[in-house]
Amino acid sequence: MIQIKQVFALFLLSTSIILIPCTVQSQDAKALLKKMDDLMMAPKDRIATVEILLENKGGKEKAREAEMKQKGADKRLYRYTKPENQAGIATLSLPGGEMWLYLPAFGKPKKISLLAKSQAFTGTDFSYEDMDPKPYSERFDPKLINSTDKIWQLELTPSYEKSDYSKIVVDLDKTNYFPTKMEYFDNGGQKVKVADYNYIYSGKYWYAKTVTMKDLKKEHSTEITMKEVKFDQGLSDDDFTVESMIPADKRKTDK
């Protein structure tokens, strides 16, 4: 009898030794990812000039510039200023995946229903899935796979259907919880894209000054640089209406 008890105790001990770190690890990973989300979504709103530099395989570059306004995570307005022949074009993202496009040459904004998130976001190497405003911790199941002096490495598995990725491996800065690198793996397990982040501290927030996304198959890259970033400017919902996409001087004539 004693022997049975001892064996049972030993069994409990051994399973707890195996299981406890797993649970702890999973909790840690979730907490870490949540911290990353919190850092990324800390400002109430932001205004910035965004420079977009596209580079193809042959090294040829194309530059774009846009004025960006963002409120919370899911209201975002881009108004392009360069190149000149596309100046005035605006895109508006609203909660629930709603998207609008304004082409000045055609007057009224058009609603775009995006059924395929794998599409490239306005010619960049970011897909609409990459630009999803939902927090990472709500979209992915994280797992801590590595830890060094400077970073935690998390493996994120999509918790939603119809993802173009089987996993994303994120390097998370240990001191400040911002991502330094994300590696995207397709459903065949092949690494297809790599994003490098350069976070800086401004006032009271950390933000990605530059993000470079490389498409490894197409050998094409997109570098997004944020300039003249201002946080918490008190943007209201009225700044994110469909009508707000149209420049003020044109609104009356369009009506």
Place this chain on the structure above:
Amino acid sequence: MLIHIYHCYVQAFIEKIVGFRWLIIILVIALTGFLGFQIQYLTINSDILSSLPDDDPDALLLKQIGEQFGGNNMGIVILETDDVFQTHVLKDIRTVTDTLEALEGITSVTSLTNMISIKGSDFGIEIGKLVDEYDLPESKEQLEALRKQVLSNDLYRGSVVSADGTATLIIFTLSTDADVRTVAGLVKQKTTHINLSEKVYYIGSPMLVTYISELMTSDLIRLIPIAFILIALILAVSFKTWRGVFLPLLTAVIAIVWAMGIMGLMGFQMSMISNNIPIILLAVGSAYTIHVLNRVNQVIHSDQRKAVIQATSYVIIPVILAAITTMIGFVSFIFGAYLDMIRDFGIFTALGTLFACLLSIFFIPSVLSMLRYHDGSKFMDRKRKSFLSHRLLAPLKDLLFRHPKYILTSWSLLILLSISGIFLIHRSVDIQDYFPKGDPTREAEKLMIEKFGGTKPVFVLFEGNMQDPDVLKVMNRCAEYMEQSPDITSTQSIADLIAAINGLITGEPGIPEEQYQIEQLWFLLEGNEMLNRFVSEDLDEGVIMSRFKSPDNESKKEFAAYMKRFIQENSNEKCTIRITGMPFVDITMDRSLINSQLGSLTIAIIFVIIVVGMILRSFPSGLYATFPIVAAIIILFGVMGFAGIPLNIGTVLVASVALGIGIDYSIHVISHFNHLFKATGNAPQALEETILISGKAIMINVFSVAGGFLVLIFSQMLPLQYFGLLIALSMAGSSQAALTLLPVVLILVHRKS
């Protein structure tokens, strides 16, 4: 006296060769080792496009457009079934798409299950997938809705799914630095492993190039040993000695190694034409040593060294002459050839022939002089009683002397009949004709023609501002004009995309009136891979892409004339229009087949008359030497006409190769006859001995050469099968003409004198 002095010179030269025999043998071994090592650098290039000449504007433009807009590295997997719009078929398409996307070296895959669909709706624009790959349609209604959507849209019908809904394409693009053969091999291997329920075909440049390379490699591996064994057997039966088998083959093998080694060393590549260089050299390269050996066997001398010197000095001139004329046949391709691969073939077969000749003059006497004494008298005795001499050549000689006019009449009739057959020859430059019936590539090509408007690409290049509405409107008009041709099923261009997007935004499809409107619509296209296929990076060039259906040459010419009218009327200062594509290259290639054939034959015949006339110091001899081969070539063309064998990039080589090889027989007959006639002054006796001695070498040579070439009928490519068959036929024709027609001409000429 002159002959004697000349003979002394030649003999002294051969003595020197035999004197330096060790040096020669060592040099040959060293050179063979070095060049044999270089063969590893020889690569196969079966891409016909790369062989198109840069001085043909159509070919040059086709290559440039292919490189710039990516048409040259596009492969296609075709799935054929009873109905594409079934869930299990869609699943298979998705699996193949995912499998190809995962392959390294493939940059993009387009199929029914991953195509983007942009359509207008009540509230705006809907951007989605044509088929939701994560949630495939399953109900009858869903599948019917998909069928309706696909088959009612020009973007999909006929370009991704056939109009009858029974076949679909999965189109993939290779990255420019990908190894085509590796990727194509993986595509085939991976798709085979999926165990698809549909019938699978592969087409498109990377798949075709790889398939032809595979056929070439397997042809080489299979056919060379067969040709080798066959020639060895024929030599064994003919000479009945080890040296009679070994030395001719050794010469040929060394010549092959040298020629192929130099190809590798100089960075040339094996093409679907140069693929048969080894077999040609195996057959041709052994011939010179056969003549040297044959003469050595006939010389009765107790000293082997002296026998070799004497025999080689007799045969050196005809051997050199035969090699020069054979080389002329090969080199003549350089002047008339349209494709670079035919020119390369000419250069390296000529080079190989030169090596074989040099080896038979330098290396073979060196080796023979070191072998033990060979009793020539026994050999001669045996030879004279052999089947060839006794049963074939002796009766033939009697017949020639008895009925020269009958023989001449028979040849004349045969030639007349063949001339009537020449008019029946048709030309073919169509890729389908390269493969035998039932071949998977031929079937795929057929399917593409029947269900997807063909595989021959047609490009209309517009040079001008691609965002200028006037330029785009001309593009649109041009596309509509092209689609009125019965051989153009559909077209694709940037103008189509702009017109379609304009329709989504404004509700009215068509090219917008203002440039700034187009520039803003462009915003929606940025990053779309299709853009790179339609316009240049700087937006100063754009193409209309299409495919041409008919393999018929007249249709291609009609289409070229039809498009020329449009281009002349619509090119203006805003845009320059140019057209190219495989149909246009085919027209030039077809014209070049005739020019190449006539050009290379004329050059070869003129040079042969001059060279033979000069060396034999008699213009009539040069002229007579061409009679048998001209007769053999006429018969060859007659057979091609009556048998329906087309003149194509393989068979266009036959006449000149046949001339180069076949002229050797006449040269041996004439030089042997002249030699004896000058020595004895007795024409009948000279002719008799010529037929019995040189006739024997000629027969052995014909059997071995023709046997070697006949092996090509086991090739997996039709042009090579025909090539082998026709060369063998012309060898038989030219040898028989050299042993019957030529002696009859000589009998009649000398009877008169």
